[in-house]
């Protein structure tokens with residue numbers, strides 16, 4: 001298994017539990033890419049009807065099971081998408097009436113109902129769409145927690161500081177090597193490189209329907225009161241495919257800064273009471289190397305409007321890239337040789353659906 005992010009780690013977990021012996025390879029001393037830079041959301045609410053919703057719901061079940069045995073901070077933390085005006089609320093009325101609204105755990109809440117659940121929300125808003133199928137994990141605990149759980153298993157070994165620079169297949173199986181020529185061999189090989197589409201994978205991914213996306217994020221200081229839901233603003237409905245057939249154009253236009261940086265507000269309360277907040281989206285490379293301040297000003301303004309109080313100070317800022325498939329498939333899987341696949345491209349739903357992706361890979365192996 002190559003890649004210590006969530007896709008590689010979920011493959012390692014499910015493969016070990018299926019009885020395989022796993023060597024889990026990572027180029028860095030600990031994973032530092034998308035899987036530790038994200039919101040940790042298990043976000044079912046926005047998934048497109050059909051196959052995307054189905055894989056997200058299957059993954060949600062798997063998260064519940066995995067969260068009950070590994071210390072990853074999993075919690076069935078529902079979400080509230082907040083309507084800040086009547087027009088946004090009307091779109092949520094329609095969302096709550098969608099055919100699959102029940103599967104998503106949608107519930108339309110008026111302002112009083114929102115405040116009964118979350119008394120700390122005292123700002124200007126009309127109501128909210130609650131999604132009880134959403135959940136969250138702690139990105140700071142997730143990968144280490146899964147590896148700690150795996151480490152108890154004699155069939156698992158963790159191999160950090162091993163950057164794969166070459167891959168080949170012969171009659172003995174599949175082989176990866178590092179720059180010093182050290183080799184690790186296996187009959188089955190899953191390469192989960194995240195957004196590292198270059199290097200030895202470049203030739204295999206040359207025509208792949210993949211792009212990289214760059215996002216800006218932040219974390220606040222701990223907040224004075226508890227919040228039991230993840231929060232989104234109605235701009236999120238413009239981006240999530242679940243809502244694409246609703247009358248989104250009846251909502252007031254996005255603020256200029258939000259439109260410019262393709263923003264939504266997502267706010268996830270962490271176990272230490274800080275909030276992870278974001279995000280922006282940049283689709284065109286080369287990406288900006290600077291952390292830009294204007295999007296954070298916008299996020300803090302929206303938070304302040306919803307909470308009816310100044311937004312907590314931002315303590316940390318970072319950016320991250322994910323790999324996103326650009327075809328209608330839900331993620332990217334390509335066979336490199338018999339028994340060897342590359343799996344990536346889960347995009348902004350990569351954390352959410354990761355256990356179900358791994359399950360599909362393992363189910364495809366010979367019994």
Ligand SMILES: Cc1cc2nc3c(=O)[nH]c(=O)nc-3n(C[C@H](O)[C@H](O)[C@H](O)COP(=O)(O)OP(=O)(O)OC[C@H]3O[C@@H](n4cnc5c(N)ncnc54)[C@H](O)[C@@H]3O)c2cc1C
Nearest residue numbers: 005006007027033035038039041164194320349350351352
């Ligand atoms: C800011 C941000 C917010 C997000 N929020 C969410 C969210 O809330 N919910 C959600 O569902 N998704 C979210 N996503 C998407 C999600 O984080 C990704 O889809 C997911 O983490 C991808 O996991 P991965 O394992 O494929 O990639 P990564 O996490 O990038 O891991 C790939 C790993 O492979 C290693 N690697 C690469 N090449 C080699 C090599 N040659 N040799 C050895 N090791 C190698 C890398 O070092 C890395 O550790 C977000 C992404 C970002 C960037």
